[in-house]
Every structure is written in C-alpha cells, then in structure tokens.
Amino acid sequence: MTKGIIFDLKELAIHDGPGIRTTVFLKGCPMSCQWCHNPEGQSRQPQVIRSPVGERMAGKVYTAVELAALLNQQVGILRANEGGITFSGGEPLLQADFVAEVIDLLDEMHVLLDTSGYGEEQDFRKLVDRSDLVFFDLKLMDGIAHRHYTGCDNTMILSNLQLLNKMGKPFVVRVPLVPGVTETYQNLNGIVQTLRGMSGLLRVDLLPYNKAAGAKYRYAGMEFKPEYNESQVLNPDTALFEQAGIKVTIV
Amino acid sequence: MNERLIAMKNRVRDGEHRSLRQDNSIDILPECETLQLSWSRRVARLVRRQCEAESVIIAPEERIVFTRTLPGVPAIYSPEEWAKLTAGQTLHELGSVSNICADWRLLLSQGLVGRKQVALATRVRLANDQKAIEFLDSAVETIDAVLELANRYAAGARGNGREEIATIFDHVPSYPARTFHEALQSLRLCHAVVWLSGHYHVGLGRFDQYMWPYLASEFQTGHLTIETAEELLAEFFIAMNKDSDLYPGVQQGDNGQSLTLGGVTPDGVSAVNELTRMVLRVSRDLALIDPKINLRISAQTDLDLLVLATELTRIGLGFPQYSNDDVIIPALVSHGYALEDARDYVVAACWEFIIPGRGMEVVNIGAVSFPAAVDQAIRVSLANQEDFEAMLGRVSKNINEQVHQLGEAYSRLVVPPAPYYSVFMQGCLEYGKDLSDGLKYNNFGIHGACVANAVDALAAVKQFIYEEGSLSSADLLSALDANFVGYEPLRRKLAEEASKVGNNTATADELMVKLFDDLADACEMYGRTPRGGILRPGSGSAMYYIWLATGHTGMREPVVGATADGRRSGEPFSANLSPSLGIPVRGPISMLQSFAKIDYRRIFNGGPITMELSDSVFRNPESIRKTAMLVRTFAQLGCQQLQLNSLSRETLLDAKQHPENHKNLIVRVWGWSGYFCELAPEYQDQIIARHYFE
Numbered sequence: 013m014t015k016g017i018i019f020d021l022k023e024l025a026i027h028d029g030p031g032i033r034t035t036v037f038l039k040g041c042p043m044s045c046q047w048c049h050n051p052e053g054q055s056r057q058p059q060v061i062r063s064p065v066g067e068r069m070a071g072k073v074y075t076a077v078e079l080a081a082l083l084n085q086q087v088g089i090l091r092a093n094e095g096g097i098t099f100s101g102g103e104p105l106l107q108a109d110f111v112a113e114v115i116d117l118l119d120e121m122h123v124l125l126d127t128s129g130y131g132e133e134q135d136f137r138k139l140v141d142r143s144d145l146v147f148f149d150l151k152l153m154d155g156i157a158h159r160h161y162t163g164c165d166n167t168m169i170l171s172n173l174q175l176l177n178k179m180g181k182p183f184v185v186r187v188p189l190v191p192g193v194t195e196t197y198q199n200l201n202g203i204v205q206t207l208r209g210m211s212g213l214l215r216v217d218l219l220p221y222n223k224a225a226g227a228k229y230r231y232a233g234m235e236f237k238p239e240y241n242e243s244q245v246l247n248p249d250t251a252l253f254e255q256a257g258i259k260v261t262i263v
Numbered sequence: 264m265n266e267r268l269i270a271m272k273n274r275v276r277d278g279e280h281r282s283l284r285q286d287n288s289i290d291i292l293p294e295c296e297t298l299q300l301s302w303s304r305r306v307a308r309l310v311r312r313q314c315e316a317e318s319v320i321i322a323p324e325e326r327i328v329f330t331r332t333l334p335g336v337p338a339i340y341s342p343e344e345w346a347k348l349t350a351g352q353t354l355h356e357l358g359s360v361s362n363i364c365a366d367w368r369l370l371l372s373q374g375l376v377g378r379k380q381v382a383l384a385t386r387v388r389l390a391n392d393q394k395a396i397e398f399l400d401s402a403v404e405t406i407d408a409v410l411e412l413a414n415r416y417a418a419g420a421r422g423n424g425r426e427e428i429a430t431i432f433d434h435v436p437s438y439p440a441r442t443f444h445e446a447l448q449s450l451r452l453c454h455a456v457v458w459l460s461g462h463y464h465v466g467l468g469r470f471d472q473y474m475w476p477y478l479a480s481e482f483q484t485g486h487l488t489i490e491t492a493e494e495l496l497a498e499f500f501i502a503m504n505k506d507s508d509l510y511p512g513v514q515q516g517d518n519g520q521s522l523t524l525g526g527v528t529p530d531g532v533s534a535v536n537e538l539t540r541m542v543l544r545v546s547r548d549l550a551l552i553d554p555k556i557n558l559r560i561s562a563q564t565d566l567d568l569l570v571l572a573t574e575l576t577r578i579g580l581g582f583p584q585y586s587n588d589d590v591i592i593p594a595l596v597s598h599g600y601a602l603e604d605a606r607d608y609v610v611a612a613c614w615e616f617i618i619p620g621r622g623m624e625v626v627n628i629g630a631v632s633f634p635a636a637v638d639q640a641i642r643v644s645l646a647n648q649e650d651f652e653a654m655l656g657r658v659s660k661n662i663n664e665q666v667h668q669l670g671e672a673y674s675r676l677v678v679p680p681a682p683y684y685s686v687f688m689q690g691c692l693e694y695g696k697d698l699s700d701g702l703k704y705n706n707f708g709i710h711g712a713c714v715a716n717a718v719d720a721l722a723a724v725k726q727f728i729y730e731e732g733s734l735s736s737a738d739l740l741s742a743l744d745a746n747f748v749g750y751e752p753l754r755r756k757l758a759e760e761a762s763k764v765g766n767n768t769a770t771a772d773e774l775m776v777k778l779f780d781d782l783a784d785a786c787e788m789y790g791r792t793p794r795g796g797i798l799r800p801g802s803g804s805a806m807y808y809i810w811l812a813t814g815h816t817g818m819r820e821p822v823v824g825a826t827a828d829g830r831r832s833g834e835p836f837s838a839n840l841s842p843s844l845g846i847p848v849r850g851p852i853s854m855l856q857s858f859a860k861i862d863y864r865r866i867f868n869g870g871p872i873t874m875e876l877s878d879s880v881f882r883n884p885e886s887i888r889k890t891a892m893l894v895r896t897f898a899q900l901g902c903q904q905l906q907l908n909s910l911s912r913e914t915l916l917d918a919k920q921h922p923e924n925h926k927n928l929i930v931r932v933w934g935w936s937g938y939f940c941e942l943a944p945e946y947q948d949q950i951i952a953r954h955y956f957e
Binding site: 021022023024026027031032034066068085086089092093094 | 767845847849850851852853856880882885886889890892893895896899900956
C-alpha cells in the first residue's frame with residue numbers, strides 16, 4: 013500500500029480554489045524558491061517547527077487508504093458548498109503515485125491540483141488526468157534566472173504547461189509577484205507571450221509577495237536569504253494580460 | 264455612515280455625556296422605612312424617585328433623547344433588613360430580576376396609558392384581592408412616574424426649541440407609537456428605566472419584528488427612505504452604548520443588551536424583512552459593542568443574508584451569533600413550549616432561548632463543572648483500580664450530584680417583585696400578578712461548562728490506560744499531583760496524541776455525547792422545581808472557563824487542578840463548545856462535525872460553538888461568501904448555536920503591550936462582546952490562547 017507524507021491538512025482553505033475546500037499539503041519539493049512561503053514543505057523528512065506558540069512536528073505519514081478515509085468524512089459538506097479537495101505542497105508530483113491512489117479512493121468530488129509543474133511527464137499526466145482543475149505556477153521565463161532563484165531548470169515546467177493545454181483540462185496560472193524578480197515587465201511579458209492563445213487557460217492569478225514568509229524559516233530551523241528587496245512596492249503591469257485577452261486577478 | 268453619526272459615536276465613545284452625570288445616587292431608604300412600605304411598594308417608589316431625580320438632557324445633536332444622569336440604584340432595605348428578608352433563601356446573582364425579555368410590542372401597540380387602563384380595569388375586577396391591588400397600584404405608580412418623566416422631556420425639548428422632539432414626547436410613551444421615530448424614542452426611554460430600576464441584562468427582543476410595522480408603513484407613505492431610517496436606527500444604537508460602564512456585569516461589556524433578528528413568524532414562515540438587513544448594516548458600520556446581535560437562521564436561510572451577516576462578523580465585533588431554528592424550535596416544543604411561543608424565541612443575555620413577555624426563567628442558575636466531575640472520577644477510579652465503566656459511572660454520579668445541589672439551592676430562590684418590568688409582560692396587568700409570581704414559562708437553566716477539557720481527559724485515560732496500556736495509573740496520578748513538573752513527555756503525550764473533542768474523532772466525541780446525556784438525564788431526574796418549571800441543560804461556559812481553573816469568591820464549584828488532558832493547574836479551559844487550548848486541531852469543518860453530535864433535542868439551553876477565524880480569512884468578497892457557506896453548513900449539520908470571531912492574534916498581543924493604540928478593539932469574551940483593553944488580563948490571555956483558523 014502506497015504511503016505518503018504530508019505537512020498539513022487545512023480545512024476551509026479559502027484561497028485554494030472554488031467553494032469550501034480542504035487542502036492536502038504534500039511534504040517534499042524539488043525546488044527551493046527563495047520566496048517559498050511553505051519552507052516546511054521542502055524537505056521530505058518530518059521536522060520540528062518551533063514557533064512562539066509552541067513546538068510541533070511537521071510531517072505525518074499516511075497510507076493512501078487512511079488519508080482518503082479522512083478526506084471522505086467531509087465529502088458531503090465539500091460537495092454541497094461548491095468545493096472539494098486541493099492537493100498542494102511541497103510538490104504533489106513528487107508523490108504522484110500516492111496522490112493518484114488517494115484520488116482514486118475519494119468519493120466523487122472536485123479535485124484541484126496545485127503544482128509547480130516540475131516533475132516527470134508521466135507523473136504530471138497521471139495527476140492531471142485525475143483532476144478537475146489545475147493551478148499551475150509560473151515563476152520565471154528566463155532559464156538562467158529560474159535556476160538562480162528556484163534551484164531548478166524550467167524546461168520541464170514549460171513543456172508540462174504545453175502538455176496541460178493539450179490535455180484540455182481547465183487551468184489557472186499563478187504567478188508569485190516577487191519584487192524586482194518575477195514582477196518585472198520583461199518576465200510578465202514573457203509569461204503573456206507563452207500563455208497567449210492557450211485554450212484551457214481560465215485566468216492568471218497574481219499573488220502579491222508575502223512578507224510573513226521569513227519568520228517561518230526560523231521556526232523550521234532554516235536560513236532565509238532573499239536576494240531582492242522585500243519591501244519594494246509591487247507595481248505589476250496587469251494591462252499586459254488584458255491586452256492579450258487574458259483574464260487576470262490579483263489575489 | 265455620515266459625519267454627523269461618526270461625530271455622535273465618537274462623543275459617546277469619549278464619554279462626553281458622562282460629565283452630565285450627578286455625583287450621588289439618591290437615598291430613598293428613610294422614606295421606605297418611615298412609611299413602612301411593602302417590598303413591592305418600595306420597588307415602585309424606587310422607580311418613581313429615580314424618574315423624578317433624572318435631569319432632562321436635550322443634547323443639541325440628538326433626535327432620540329434620554330441621557331441617564333443617575334450613577335446608581337439606591338437600596339430599598341438596610342443591609343440588616345435585607346438579610347432578614349432573604350434569610351434561608353437563594354438570591355440569583357445580584358438579587359434583582361435580570362436576563363428576561365419584555366414583550367416590547369405591549370408598549371408600542373398600547374402605550375403606557377393603555378397599559379395603565381388595563382391595570383385600572385383589573386383593579387376594579389379584583390377589588391377584594393389585596394395582593395393584586397398592591398401589585399397593580401405599584402405598577403401604576405411606576406407608569407405615572409415614567410409618564411411624568413416623559414412630560415418633563417417634552418417641556419425641556421420645547422424650552423430648547425426642539426419642537427420635533429417635544430411633539431414626539433407629547434405622544435409617546437403615553438400612546439401607541441405612530442412612526443418609526445416615535446417607536447424608537449418610546450423604547451429608548453422605557454428600556455432605560457428598566458435599567459434605572461435596578462434590573463440588568465435588559466434585552467431588546469425581536470427588534471426586526473415588533474419595529475417593522477412602523478417602518479413599513481412609513482416606507483409605504485414615503486415619509487422615510489432606507490437611508491433616513493438607517494440614520495435614526497444608528498442614533499438609537501449609539502444611545503444603547505452610553506451607559507455600559509454603569510451596568511453590572513462580571514466584566515465591562517457583559518451587559519446582556521442583546522437583540523434578536525430573523526427566524527420565523529408565528530405561522531412558521533421566514534420573518535426576515537428589510538429591517539433585519541438594516542440592523543446588520545448599521546451595526547456593521549457603527550462597530551459598537553451594543554446592541555449585541557443574534558441572528559436566527561435555518562438550513563434554508565438565503566446565502567445572501569448570511570453574506571451580509573458575515574460582513575458584520577468581519578469587522579470583529581464577535582457577532583452576530585447564530586441560532587438554528589431547525590433544532591431549537593422542536594426542542595422547545597418537546598419541553599412544553601407552545602409552538603407559536605417557540606417560534607417567537609429570542610436569545611437572552613448570552614445564549615439561552617427565552618420567550619419575550621412570557622418567561623420568568625432563570626436561565627443560568629449555575630454551571631455543572633464537567634472538569635470537576637471527570638477529574639474526581641479519574642483520580643478515585645485509578646486509585647481503586649476500577650475499570651473504565653466504573654469510572655464513567657462515577658462521572659454520571661458526580662454530574663447528577665452537582666445538578667441536584669444547584670436545583671436544591673434554587674428551590675429556595677427568592678424573586679423580588681418587579682412592578683415596572685411586569686408592565687411589559689403578558690398577563691401581569693391583566694390578572695393582577697407580578698412577574699415574580701411566575702409567568703407562562705418558569706424554567707431554570709444549567710450549563711455544562713468546559714466540556715472539551717473534561718472529555719479530553721477522559722479520552723486520554725481511556726485510550727492510554729484502558730485500551731493501549733501505554734500509561735500506568737500510578738504514573739498519571741503522580742504526574743497530576745506534581746502538576747506535570749518532571750513529567751513533560753507524559754504531559755505532551757496527553758495533550759497531543761489522544762483523541763480530542765472538536766476533531767471529529769470517535770473516542771472523544773462519543774464521550775462528549777455521553778457527558779451531555781448524563782447532564783440531560785440528571786436534569787430530567789430532578790423533575791419539577793417549586794416554581795413549576797424544569798431544569799434546562801445547556802452547553803455554555805460563561806466565565807467558568809477562568810473561574811473553574813483559578814477560583815472566584817462566592818463560587819459554589821470546586822477549583823480543578825492539573826487535569827489528565829495535559830492541562831496544567833491554573834491554565835484556563837476552553838470557552839463554550841470549542842477545542843481545548845493548545846492541542847492540535849484539524850479545522851473548522853471537523854469542529855462543526857464534532858459538535859453536531861450533541862443531542863440538541865435534550866441540550867437546549869444554548870451555549871455556542873465558539874470559533875476564531877483569523878481576520879485574513881475575510882480578505883475579499885469570495886472568501887466572505889465561503890465563510891457564509893460555513894455558517895450555512897453549521898445549520899445544515901444540525902448544530903444549535905455558533906459564534907464566529909474575526910481576530911488577529913498579532914493585534915491582540917500588540918494591544919496588551921500598547922493598549923493606547925487599541926482603544927476600540929472589540930472581542931467576544933463568552934456570550935458577549937467587550938473592549939479588549941477593558942478586560943482583566945486573565946480573560947485577555949485566554950482569548951489570545953484560542954485556536955485561530957487562517
């Protein structure tokens with residue numbers, strides 16, 4: 013039986029998709045974005061989080077059957093309120109077999125995959141196939157900058173994005189607005205050029221930079237060293253998207 | 264809100280009107296003693312002298328006037344006489360009648376002159392009934408006193424060139440109100456005099472029902488628009504905030520000025536009207552602690568109304584509090600309430616369901632301390648090596664004993680006469696009976712307090728000692744005796760690894776249901792009280808979440824030390840129905856599912872699921888709509904009552920450090936909202952320690 017590790021199960025996840033949802037945060041991510049606001053999602057190992065409110069363990073192992081049973085307890089409520097389950101992380105693709113098995117064991121309900129797109133094509137297909145909606149993160153179009161700020165190449169991400177559009181699943185592209193890094197005209201314009209004409213794209217969500225992230229690194233015993241000015245005022249050019257006929261929201 | 268209202272609100276918050284207060288309370292004791300007045304006559308004389316001593320205040324900007332200038336309520340008996348009068352009897356709290364609800368329709372539809380005529384007609388009919396005559400004469404004395412005060416207000420207004428106000432006082436409260444403005448002014452004065460008479464927790468009842476006819480007719484004639492009516496309503500609400508510092512309560516803000524909205528008509532159809540929505544909007548825009556809003560809903564309530572109510576929650580006042588008609592009305596009916604009365608229920612000061620004008624109910628005669636009942640059972644059973652069934656038997660027995668003790672204490676309850684309050688109760692003037700002699704409903708309420716910690720302790724013992732054998736009785740008992748000093752790993756195991764209430768897990772939830780069943784059984788077994796009522800079991804904790812942990816003067820219940828849920832001695836319990844503090848929690852949905860398991864057909868005295876949502880949850884219209892869906896889910900799951908608070912822990916921590924920057928920060932404390940910076944530190948800390956869902 014497949015086992016997986018998650019670092020949080022969040023009920024009433026207001027910002028993770030339509031309706032009332034529960035979000036499963038899978039532990040472990042191949043990327044290490046400088047602005048990551050869930051640093052405890054990076055390592056696949058359980059770890060101790062020490063915050064002002066106390067000490068807790070992040071990282072709990074479930075079998076697919078256990079997790080699905082837990083989620084199924086709320087299926088009626090989630091369905092009645094236009095919601096469902098969101099798989100986020102960390103990176104769900106890193107535990108694709110586990111996530112797929114959980115989804116297969118779920119009672120009929122809306123499934124949303126929230127992914128960086130960084131994963132093997134077969135894993136990506138496996139989870140997209142089982143989802144009703146995909147939140148796909150796009151960070152940086154420039155390959156070198158991408159490697160610098162996230163620790164990973166973006167080739168696989170961009171090809172999975174093309175694949176996603178071909179698969180015909182509705183998707184939302186989410187762009188974290190990092191001051192002077194992702195929110196530049198050049199980068200946003202690159203994103204617009206890539207997304208232009210994609211038939212499955214519902215809209216683009218721009219996510220303003222979250223300054224609270226820094227403290228979480230300390231709690232997780234990790235180092236936070238942003239190479240950008242956190243306090244710089246954001247001024248994203250949303251008109252770029254609108255001119256290309258792409259619906260855009262700032263979340 | 265326009266600038267005029269903002270200025271009015273700020274003046275009240277700054278306490279400008281307090282400079283108009285008289286320095287001393289009046290003294291009426293010599294008069295009462297010289298004339299050797301009866302109890303009833305003394306109460307009436309008190310009302311009369313208070314009205315006479317009030318100064319007339321016509322503030323230039325006010326359209327709904329009355330400013331209380333008397334700082335206190337004088338004694339009508341010397342301490343010695345009072346002790347003699349009440350010897351061997353039980354007084355409820357401060358003694359005077361409190362926490363019931365008038366039928367304000369009687370005032371608005373008949374006027375005080377109409378009520379007086381009823382009294383005089385009864386007086387003729389019951390000419391040979393001395394007791395009735397004394398009550399009716401007392402009631403008439405109070406009516407005359409209020410009429411006289413209203414006349415002085417009319418004259419004062421006229422002298423100040425405020426003809427509009429003078430004209431209103433020419434008509435109300437003497438006669439039936441003709442306009443929305445008259446109805447508000449009539450209610451303002453007569454409600455304030457209830458407070459002046461020494462009563463407290465004076466509620467406003469189903470405001471959107473009894474006020475609506477006056478407003479509706481003026482909408483029809485075009486005399487008022489929603490905008491002009493909302494301005495009057497705002498002025499009325501601002502006035503309700505003037506005297507919070509004069510009201511008695513455990514903490515300031517605990518004043519029971521609650522107002523109930525929504526629900527159903529006597530025919531059972533939705534009673535929501537435009538005034539329902541107006542009250543929610545005005546309360547949201549004013550952001551004041553009074554009146555405290557309750558909204559009656561059902562699984563069928565429009566999501567749009569819940570969205571509007573959630574916008575009120577968003578600003579952080581800790582209300583509206585929601586009550587679910589789907590479970591409350593049938594429970595009231597099955598306990599002897601007539602269907603049309605059950606459909607007319609309002610929420611008392613905090614949570615309890617009472618019928619306006621028809622109840623002399625004492626809805627909070629005390630608390631059953633679940634933590635004490637469980638803690639004693641655990642310690643004795645483990646020491647005697649008994650099995651878990653025996654332990655549960657002890658719990659039931661303890662609960663039963665506590666209920667019995669409370670019931671016995673209140674079998675000697677003395678209810679002082681209340682001739683003025685009786686004017687607004689159904690049948691008092693009609694039958695010549697003071698409300699203290701009983702109304703249609705005369706039940707008592709008992710709350711089962713701090714259930715989560717108690718159940719968590721029991722669940723941990725069941726799981727670790729009786730099922731897994733991973734913990735020995737001796738170790739647990741030593742750890743409890745040592746207040747967990749030197750036993751931190753064990754304490755954390757108890758606090759973090761056991762089944763917990765509020766997480767929708769079977770072990771804990773089944774025990775919670777059992778504890779409430781025990782409470783309901785005990786109340787049923789107690790039977791009828793000498794006042795002819797029953798004991799209504801509920802699920803509120805009130806201040807007991809602090810008191811049971813730290814003790815308090817005059818408290819009947821024992822203080823509980825360290826408990827088997829991993830709670831150290833002195834640490835507070837959780838409020839009402841909410842998970843224990845400092846434990847892992849799954850989230851709002853599991854919490855609703857957990858508390859939905861209680862049998863609310865039997866546990867029907869109120870006591871809300873209490874949930875803190877971080878203010879970041881209310882960021883945009885979409886998330887507000889989702890929160891409204893959560894409220895709808897509460898009703899659909901068959902839960903009874905819900906209070907939702909929007910707070911930020913960071914703000915609260917900052918407010919403790921820099922109170923000067925947070926003068927207007929409002930929080931829900933147990934069944935009421937108050938200003939955070941006016942609370943005692945132990946209450947502030949308990950609120951900071953709650954679970955915040957983001």
